[in-house]
Amino acid sequence: MRIDCHLHTSRYSACSRLDPDTACKRALERGLDAVVITEHQRQWPAEDLAALRRRHPVLTLYNGFEATLENGVDLVVLSEDRGIEVPFGLSTEKFFTSERLDWERSYVFIAHLFRWSTVPPYGLEDLIPFIHGLEMNSVNILRGQFQVRKGRYAPEAGASYRRTRDRFGLQGLFNSDAHDPAAVGSIANEIPCPRPPASEAELASLLKGSTPGEYQDPALLRDLLAPL
Numbered sequence: 001m002r003i004d005c006h007l008h009t010s011r012y013s014a015c016s017r018l019d020p021d022t023a024c025k026r027a028l029e030r031g032l033d034a035v036v037i038t039e040h041q042r043q044w045p046a047e048d049l050a051a052l053r054r055r056h057p058v059l060t061l062y063n064g065f066e067a068t069l070e071n072g073v074d075l076v077v078l079s080e081d082r083g084i085e086v087p088f089g090l091s092t093e094k095f096f097t098s099e100r101l102d103w104e105r106s107y108v109f110i111a112h113l114f115r116w117s118t119v120p121p122y123g124l125e126d127l128i129p130f131i132h133g134l135e136m137n138s139v140n141i142l143r144g145q146f147q148v149r150k151g152r153y154a155p156e157a158g159a160s161y162r163r164t165r166d167r168f169g170l171q172g173l174f175n176s177d178a179h180d181p182a183a184v185g186s187i188a189n190e191i192p193c194p195r196p197p198a199s200e201a202e203l204a205s206l207l208k209g210s211t212p213g214e215y216q217d218p219a220l221l222r223d224l225l226a227p228l
Contacts, residue, residue: 001193002215003034005207006066006076006111006138006175007184011048012039016179023184024056030185030217034060034196036203038076041067041088046081060196062203066111069095071123073113076135078207079106080200092123096130107204109133109173112141113164114157120164132208134170136161137187138177139224146225153221171207174214186220189213 008016009023020037027035037044043065044052053061064078070089077084084100096103108131113121135141137155145156155161165172178184189212197203 001033001191001196002031002188003036003191003196004032004176004178004185004188005036005064005078005109005173006038006135007035007178008039008066009037012042012044013179015040018178018180018184020052021055022181023178024052024059024061026181026184028056028059030220032059032185032188034062034203036062036064036076036078038064038066038078041065042085043079043081043083045083049081062200064200067095069123069127071121073121073124073127074111075108075127075131076111077101077106077108078200078204092126092130102201103130105201105204107132107207109135109171111135111175112138112177114155114160115141118157118160128168128170131168132171133173134161134165134168135175135177136165136172137174137214139183139186139221140177140179142221142225151218152216153218153225171211172214173207173212174216182220182224186217186224188215190215 009018009020010016011020043063063081066076067086141155147154176183176187191210
């Protein structure tokens with residue numbers, strides 16, 4: 001299964017230029033089997049996502065969201081439909097005591113941790129008991145700070161990501177973090193699985209027991225990362 005677990009659409013993320021239907025069409029054209037839609041601070045309403053699923057039945061779509069905590073850390077949560085909306089800048093304690101989230105049936109990873117600095121943020125160790133994964137590569141990690149090795153794109157801060165992953169025993173994930181059509185399908189996770197799981201809870205369980213491999217489309221990344 002090839003899955004992108006971090007993608008934003010213009011439906012509920014003001015910073016995105018990616019129409020939801022375009023996102024689905026591009027994902028299928030570029031070989032993805034599944035996508036997790038992760039708008040900022042909120043999930044898609046269940047009825048809206050159900051309608052999008054009906055329009056694109058071949059692509060498996062999951063609900064999730066990205067939340068920025070008070071220490072600036074961005075967390076992506078893959079969770080079943082609960083109409084979740086969270087305020088920007090919550091403390092770790094308030095975020096993880098939310099009654100709206102079933103943490104046992106969810107999967108949580110840190111997004112683009114060293115995008116701005118290789119200094120670990122304040123309070124990182126307090127987060128770790130709640131975290132399953134660390135995003136190791138994405139378009140927004142690579143922009144302005146990448147290396148090309150044997151035709152593959154790697155972040156300049158790759159060593160910081162690897163040290164953090166290994167120190168805390170986290171899983172590495174690889175996503176587009178797409179905000180525009182050009183980025184869809186550029187980076188994704190490859191997981192041995194005959195078919196996409198039937199629900200967010202099943203996806204969370206699969207991810208917790210997997211070691212995703214990284215898929216890249218070097219041609220897409222070359223165009224995305226080329227100097228203006």
